[in-house]
Amino acid sequence: MHLFDPLQLRDVALRNRIVVSPMCQYSAVDGCANDWHLVHWTQLLQSGAGMFMIEATAVTAEGRITYGCHGLYDDACERALATTLARARAQAPATPVALQLAHAGRKASSQVPWDGGALITVADGGWQPVAPSALAHSPGEPPPRALDESGIDAIRAAFVRAAERADRAGIDALELHMAHGYLLHEFLSPLSNHRKDRYGGDREGRMRLPLEIFDAVRAAWPAGKPLGARLSAVDWVDGGITLEDSIELARRLVARGCDWIDASSGGVSPTQRIPLGPGYQVAFAREIRRATGAVTMAVGLITDPHQAETVVATGDADMVALARALLWDPRWPWHAAAALGATVPIPAQYWRSAPREAAKAIANLKIGQR
Numbered sequence: 284m285h286l287f288d289p290l291q292l293r294d295v296a297l298r299n300r301i302v303v304s305p306m307c308q309y310s311a312v313d314g315c316a317n318d319w320h321l322v323h324w325t326q327l328l329q330s331g332a333g334m335f336m337i338e339a340t341a342v343t344a345e346g347r348i349t350y351g352c353h354g355l356y357d358d359a360c361e362r363a364l365a366t367t368l369a370r371a372r373a374q375a376p377a378t379p380v381a382l383q384l385a386h387a388g389r390k391a392s393s394q395v396p397w398d399g400g401a402l403i404t405v406a407d408g409g410w411q412p413v414a415p416s417a418l419a420h421s422p423g424e425p426p427p428r429a430l431d432e433s434g435i436d437a438i439r440a441a442f443v444r445a446a447e448r449a450d451r452a453g454i455d456a457l458e459l460h461m462a463h464g465y466l467l468h469e470f471l472s473p474l475s476n477h478r479k480d481r482y483g484g485d486r487e488g489r490m491r492l493p494l495e496i497f498d499a500v501r502a503a504w505p506a507g508k509p510l511g512a513r514l515s516a517v518d519w520v521d522g523g524i525t526l527e528d529s530i531e532l533a534r535r536l537v538a539r540g541c542d543w544i545d546a547s548s549g550g551v552s553p554t555q556r557i558p559l560g561p562g563y564q565v566a567f568a569r570e571i572r573r574a575t576g577a578v579t580m581a582v583g584l585i586t587d588p589h590q591a592e593t594v595v596a597t598g599d600a601d602m603v604a605l606a607r608a609l610l611w612d613p614r615w616p617w618h619a620a621a622a623l624g625a626t627v628p629i630p631a632q633y634w635r636s637a638p639r640e641a642a643k644a645i646a647n648l649k650i651g652q653r
């Protein structure tokens with residue numbers, strides 16, 4: 284198995300194992316995509332990656348991290364997604380497009396990162412975040428409102444409605460965001476879930492809502508379209524989620540038809556200590572894949588083509604997701620194909636760009652003029 288081998292996920296064919304990791308752009312207005320997204324999506328659809336994943340997309344307006352977060356909670360958002368995506372796709376080689384469905388939970392109502400990222404209180408023009416328990420993310424912050432069962436039911440229904448909207452807008456695959464300290468991760472982690480009802484308590488109770496949402500979305504999402512999940516494999520805090528917990532969750536998800544496990548980590552507590560380094564989360568993808576047979580996606584400081592090739596070739600993961608490296612160099616897959624002796628589709632307008640030694644990386648290359 285190699286980085287540039289194809290991969291079939293239900294009816295969706297990936298030309299290679301490189302995935303554009305979901306990346307918030309904080310540039311939507313009222314949840315709606317606009318010209319920023321048109322440029323950003325087109326650029327990454329031209330990258331040659333096997334699949335492009337649209338940023339964390341809120342299933343309710345209150346589930347946005349910031350006022351600039353992309354949403355899929357009303358007709359205007361759905362229309363903006365459908366038209367912007369169609370325009371981006373028309374300028375790029377055919378590439379499957381996934382979208383990450385999310386609810387920010389207690390991390391909602393934040394400033395955008397370039398304004399500092401702090402919680403905006405209701406008094407300062409923010410909104411009231413919701414969570415499994417009334418526990419603040421950071422000391423000194425006002426706590427979120429704990430969801431009651433009718434609030435939980437409404438959020439489950441919102442995930443389903445957003446999935447239906449994504450289907451109509453032309454999205455090929457969905458990923459449920461169960462990581463990074465957002466709502467579904469907050470239910471999974473004993474650090475943020477102190478509920479006494481059936482949605483809290485032991486691991487079984489804490490997994491209940493994420494699994495219910497998986498089942499509800501799977502039932503509403505076309506059978507031929509894949510549905511994956513991003514997990515925080517560990518919380519990096521004593522008393523938090525362990526890899527064993529995540530292996531059990533992955534096992535349950537796979538049994539329900541989950542098409543990939545995207546193995547990330549952290550985000551639920553400011554006291555986390557993350558040992559950052561090249562490929563620092565790859566071992567989570569490997570262990571989850573070994574223990575459960577899940578198709579896995581490795582992510583986190585994968586920056587070098589040979590490093591990415593090794594992750595796939597050794598069977599640590601079936602796919603690699605890149606975020607920052609693809610913003611820095613949106614043509615990373617072109618350059619990786621050249622380095623590894625593979626090919627990628629490159630828009631014909633750019634065929635003459637390749638240095639002589641890299642020309643073999645361009646699929647179907649032919650240049651003529653007189």
Ligand SMILES: Cc1cc2nc3c(=O)[nH]c(=O)nc-3n(C[C@H](O)[C@H](O)[C@H](O)COP(=O)(O)O)c2cc1C
Binds near residue numbers: 306308547583606
């Ligand atoms: C600008 C930016 C926005 C991000 N937004 C999201 C997001 O919407 N959903 C998500 O799960 N992770 C998000 N992440 C995390 C990335 O998807 C990825 O997991 C992380 O950056 C580690 O991969 P990297 O080392 O290749 O950047 C974001 C990262 C960056 C840099």
